[in-house]
Amino acid sequence: MGKIMLELDVMMARRHMSLNDLSDKVGIANVNMSKIKNNKVNAIRFSTLAGICEALECEPGDILKYDPNGESEEAE
Template identity: 75%
Template sequence: MVDRHMSLKELADEVGISNVNLSKIKNNRVAAIRFTTLAGICEALECQPGDILKYESKQPA
């Protein structure tokens, strides 16, 4: 978002989701995300899912 000079509200409006839901996604407070939402975010930010997602194992190290 910073690289694209886009606010949370602008991105939420472009993707078609609420500001609150996008904030929850951004702050890792969701257990799941719809592929259509992920695709919309990637399209708006001109990126790939791997650019914004990171897998974290819940298994103890």
């Protein structure tokens, strides 16, 4: 089965936004935003995704990517 990947680092670089700034704007802890950024989560709340998109002025499809060959870390 494929894997959904978050490409926050790409959009953050385009928007010149640091992890600390994004965490503050979304209202979640820096450590949790870091886990999201580094694809170390299995799920994300729609409210968090909406906050990220608002802060980065983007659409979910700009940061969500599907890798058909990717395997979840649970399978490793």
